[in-house]
Amino acid sequence: MEIDQTMPELPEVETVANGVDARVRGRRIQRVWTSGKPQTFKSSEAEIVAALTAARIKLVHRVGKTIVMDLLRTGKEPAQFLIHLGMTGRLLVSQPEVPLPAHTHAVLSLSDGREVRFVDPRRFGRLSVLTGAAAYQGPGAEPTTVPVEEFSHLFKGRKLAIKAALLNQSILHGVGNIYADESLFRAGIRPRRQAGQLTREQLARLHAALRQVLSQAIKLGGSSVSDYVDADGVRGFFQLEHKVYSRAGQPCLQCGSVLKKIVVGGRTTVYCPRCQQ
């Protein structure tokens, strides 16, 4: 079995959210432990403990790259627990006797004894809570559902490179480095092209490519979710076969040209100089 660890982008986050939802929906959170590593918590730890303790988990879902746990609390306003996995974050559902992995930063003990654990070695992940009726919307447009006209409108007049625009979460949320490069390759667009200069046709191709690549990755993720969420966090995802990401210097799978590596928006970017114009 081929196992590969990948960065959590939209498809991975959705896979984890669905897997955790199937396991904990309807359960009550009895106790909450946090690690005291300040940068991991966007809300204060006391705030998180107060919001989560005794709450019932109504639903676990995804908004952008954030896992959202909707909580019902008797006699209080509803709340949402927001989990951003950062680069190395994992959200696991474990029996209490399974030893805590290193770099565990939060543990939610459920009424049935199981534990929801947030583990994050590199600590780019963030935990926070929202209380009140307003549901978390995320900073930008949702790439899996945004209609093509709205998608195109997002880039109108923008001077930044299309690759940087795809990574900008306040424009479009959920797309990271891997799927930005993969969708630009499939759409035949150079990563450095100015976002506002793209034609209707190019934007339509990009919109379609992005949706296709994301939904394909979500489908593949579904087959590995139980390994991931139930395990101690060692296993990763079955990956979409990358056509350009991390293949710099290798031949393009479409035309054979050597794939080029550049930096756009501060991120490593790989593209085919022939297929992407």
Added chain:
DNA sequence: AGGTTGACCTGGACGC
């Protein structure tokens, strides 16, 4: 205000 850059982290890969 839009756009760009660097800091935050740590494990793994690589070079000498």
Added chain:
DNA sequence: TGCGTCCAGGTCAACC
């Protein structure tokens, strides 16, 4: 072998 250096990247603050 072991040490040092570099690289990965999501987000945010700071800057232009």
